[in-house]
Amino acid sequence: MRIPRSLGLAAAVLAAAGSLAACGSDSGSGDDTLxxxxxxxxxxxxxxxAEINAAFQKANPDIKLDFSYVPPNDVYLQKVQSQLLAGDAADVIxxxxxxxxxxxxxxxxxxxxxxSWAGGISPTVKSFVSYEDKVLASxxxxxxxxxxxxxxILAKAGITAPPTDFPSLLDALGKLKAAGQPGYSFPDAQGYMAEFVMLMSAATTVYQDTPDWDQQFMKGKVTFPKSFTEPLEQIEQLGRNGYVDFQNAVGTDETTTGQPDFIAGKSAFYAGGSWLAAAMKKASFKLAFIPWPGGEAGSKPSAMFFPGTMWAVNARGEQQDAAKRYVDFWSKSANLAPFLSAEAAISPFGGAGADSDPLLATMVEAYADKRFALFPANTWNLAEPETKIRSLLxxxxxxKAxxxxxLNGIQDAAKPAGS
Structure with missing residues (x-):
């Protein structure tokens, strides 16, 4: 997931990345190495x-594999994009x-x-790996x-199960407050917590009835002011009821403060992705991971999934056959399984994966029931609009708004150019 960093930090880490990459070049250098x-x-x-790469190397002894790690977000984008522009990027990206x-x-x-793997991609995921109807990534x-x-913490307030709808979430937060227990942690200094909550709520309140809302928005058939009122009103109600201090929230960092504080037992609820699961499991308390309980009383919530990392082949790379063999290897369920387990994620090839992890039980159930939406990272929520949307939120x-x-501001920020 994209998490903004200051340019100063990015520059510093970029320098570190350069020295790290020197230990194993990630650019196509004209040799026989993949x-x-x-x-x-x-x-x-x-x-x-590393485990999967070792398995690939064992299964393909004729290919010499050189894997390079580059830190994420701005550092990765700047480094790899400059290499693509220069024509010396890695074969697989x-x-x-x-x-x-x-x-x-x-x-x-x-x-x-x-x-061969392209036909096995879940239909809901295919548009995320495609550009102009061409599949460009696995x-x-x-x-x-x-x-x-x-x-x-819930048990200390007499709450026996996590909330499953918005009324029960408000009820739980009220009981926690009355019992003097910490409630909902909403750090938003980087801007992505409010974005997460808006979209998680929309999974139930918007996408459940209109699964193709993103596509309709891109065609000008639906708008944020008419569709996304309920997600923002839910956020607003958390503050109005005194369950979240938003003045303090905007000054609290999600990564350096919010997550460690939750792990330390300082809040009952904290929103985040499954990529945090390994760290969260180290906490000393009983843990659950649930979809945002955003529906009306008695309803089942829909889950939000992020179509995360993918493998693509450099169109100008010298090792086209080896690159495609590498991507194909990762598409096999047995080979992909260690990655899914580490990431606490499910497979985009039909949903199998880390479904044996008890922490993911409600998410796997929602996926199987087709109660889910995908993070709109391929339509309106691209990098530039996302930055503006986070600021608006x-x-x-x-x-201040x-x-x-x-919602009018989000509409202007997200609408396609020329519309």
Missing amino acids: HVVGWKGGGAEPANV MVDPQKVQAWGKSGYLADLGQE PMELSPVGVYVNLD QNFLLG SVSDT
Whole structure:
């Protein structure tokens, strides 16, 4: 998931990335080596990539594999995009839905639509790996985005199970407050917590009735002011009822403060992706992970999934056959399984994967019931609009804009050019 960083930090880490990459070049250098680059497989997220690479090397002894890790977000984008522009990028490149759109438009990515795995991609995921109907990447995971729950804190307030709808969430927060227990943690200094909650709520309140809402929006058939009022009103109610101090929230960092505080037992609820599960499981309390309980009383919530990392082949790479064999290897369920387990994600090839993890039970159930939506990272929520939307939502949290004004702003930020 994209998490903004200051340019100063990005520059500093970029320098570090350069020295790291020197240990194993990730650029196509004219030799017989297959060069692969990714932002997972090192640093804080090894994700069992080394294990899978070792298995690939064993199964393909004729291919010399060189994998390079580059830190994520701005660092990765700047480094790999400059290499693509110069024509010396790696043969296989880790991408996400936004990069598929941007680099697909620039012609940097090879068409993989004829590969054997392409027909097995879940239909709901296919548009995220495609540009102009060409399959340009092989998806690696569907990562649930939901609410982590400290069940021990709930028990102290007499709450026996996590909430499943919005009235029961408000009831739980009221009981926690009355019992003097911490409630909902809503750190939003980086801007993505409000974005997460808006979209998680929309999974139930918008996408459940209109699964193709994103496509309709891109065609000008639906609008944010008419469709997304309920998600923002739910956020607003958390503040109005005194369950979240949004003035404090906007000054609290999601990563450096919010997540560690939740793990330390300082809040009952914390929203985040399944990629945080490994860290969350280290907490000393009983843990649950649920979809945002955004529906009316008695309803079942829909889950939000992020179509995360993907493998693409450099259209100008020298090792086309070896690159396609590498991507094909990752598409096999047995080979992909260690990655899915490490990421607490499910497979985009039909949904099998880390479904044996008890923490993902409600997410797997929602996926099987087709109660889910996919994070709109390939339509209106691209990088530039997303930055504007996060800023608009922060102003909303601070009381500087109404629900209506905020939705009108999001509409302007997200609408397709020329519309």
